[in-house]
Amino acid sequence: MSKPNFLLVEHGGARKQFTFEVLKKKGVNIFLVCTVVPPWLKTLLPEGNIFVTDTYNSVKLLSDTVSFFEAKKMKIDAIGTFYEHTVVQTADIAKALNLEGIDPGAARRSSHNKLLMRIVCRNAKIPTPAFEVVRGLELRRFIQTIKKIGLPCVIKPIFGAESYGTVKIEKYSDLMSAVNEIKLNTSSDKKEVFKNFTETFLVEKYLQGPVVSVDGLVQHKRVMVAGMVEFVMGPEPRFTQEANYIPTRFDNSVCVSCIDMAKRVIHTLGFDNCGFHCELRITPEGPVLIEIAARLPGGPLQPGYQKAYGVDLTSALVDIWLGRKVNLKPNLKNYILQKAVFPRKNGKIINVKGLRKIKKIKGIWDFSKISNKGEIVVTYPDIPKPFYYYAAAAQNPDLLDLLSNKIESTVRFEIF
Template sequence: GNTVETLLYVNIRGYKVERLKPIYAAKKLGYKITLLADKDPGLDKGLIDDLIIVDTYDIEASVQASIEYAKNHSVAGVLTWADKDVELVARIGEELGLRTINRESAKKARNKYLMRDALSQIEGLCPKYRHVLSFSDLQQAVKEVGIPGIFKPVGGAGSKGIFKIDENTNVEETYRLMLETTSPEEDKTFSYYPNEYIYEEYLEGPEVSIDGVVQDHIVYMTGVADNLVSEDYSLDYMEIFPSEKDDETIKEIKRSTKTAVKELGFNDCSFHLEGRVTKEGFKTVRSCCSSCWRIYCFSCD
């Protein structure tokens, strides 16, 4: 009969409670599941139909492996759950002719400075920020943006390498620690944008998160949640869904999110935005000022 369509997963989430549900759902819909990953994750037999082992930090090798696989299989969609693989999924989608987020928008999703540059065109949506490529850049950024501020890598994930700078901070020591923390030799996640950082204005206000999907350039939002975040390390420890914010605030958050999504050119993907509700309105930053557009890149014909 008909060829079973395949969903190509690029790696999986590290948390068991998160990584299996999407696979179960896809299986119920009748899809064949293929996993492109650095190593065998050791999932229960029957969940993964085909396993392609490749160094997913090697973009070209991963793309080529996907192309070879697609020659003999009907790949209907490609998706990822990890920040680091967003640009890889865009490349694979382009090569296989699938409807995924485009490469330019994927780069903006991953590079916080490029994202800020794009969103700065929208008045009031971004905090003040400066690109940092050297210690002298950081010194100048602190002078121009002011303190307190947030110093972070442009291509980080999981709140790693987030430093708050205030009047008591030794800026030179913080820069040295940043270089150590984000060394590609220690963590390959930082190999995409090595030694590239951003310094941003620190904003006060409660954190919220918004999830949604963009298809055919129409933005659908599934809801807004209140995020409870630790003060010291900016780690999410609880979410309240739906948000307890008043109706007018929710409308502003959704309106700003829709504007931002369109400005970044997102399409044929899902998204997760974390921002803060400040006295001046909603701004696209986390409590640690780490912009978090997590693009899952799920797309099927």
């Protein structure tokens, strides 16, 4: 029996190389379509299994995909993506080729279009922040709209990721610098996906409370929750996620209410045969939807779930795309902290200490030095670069706190 042909849409960068290892274990022929082929990718796939096109354009993507496989006299058996900005385009191709995947309409009712997502959820009486819409970056329009919502409020583009262009406004005097920052961070120079950005923004009421996500999979309308993540946010007025805990440190009743809301959102938006990453803010009145993506949680969270519960979300989602039945069954219980340690002041790194000692600390399962001696570091309002990243595991929350303190007291970056 021949191996199924699997097309991966975009690679998602070097930090998602683990997805290729998962695909190889599935016994599939891996093909990749992307906008740019980085050098590291050439060691993972044969050159003939990669083709380049504009993956942000469904028309071009479909045309070039069909042409590529027809020239090889091969058929596509499954298609998928782990990259947020190509979820909709991948859904379009899957639908056109009659392959397993989320419906394109449902994919668009997600964080891909935060305005449409908000409207659908608001109409279904799902708690979301009050919001207004602004077209363009004219200061006068923002002032008029903010008067309707009130201060403090949050400005965010209707699509994007990693909080690019998202900022809290506490007083009108903040607005000019915020608009300039938003303009800079929503340009195609900052992220290629913004070449399709229409300069449409949400101005929404700011809500206080911790941020969590409910994550998992949907297959044939069956929602399978892997667990919840508690985020540690960086300094406001930005919304950088600097660290996360799996599981959360909240009591069971809070977790149940968050999971119930996530399921309600998923059914309302029509998600099916996909991953989901539902971000909520826990307010005194209960959980409120921030946004939901029709994909697995990004960054380090997929490996985080595997270390916490023994659940391989990446592998399970590939099985969904291949038409195989999936069940999420935890077989571990560890407490996980994944953290990027950021500078808190501008300056030059004049010394780095403790890197050799870090290798001897038990419980660290991932560590990466990101900044180097001699580099100039910045902090907010510029987008800062972390000093280092670590992931740690322990058998209970108290031991995890001790381990975290030990790591951060061992590694030292001196700034002048």
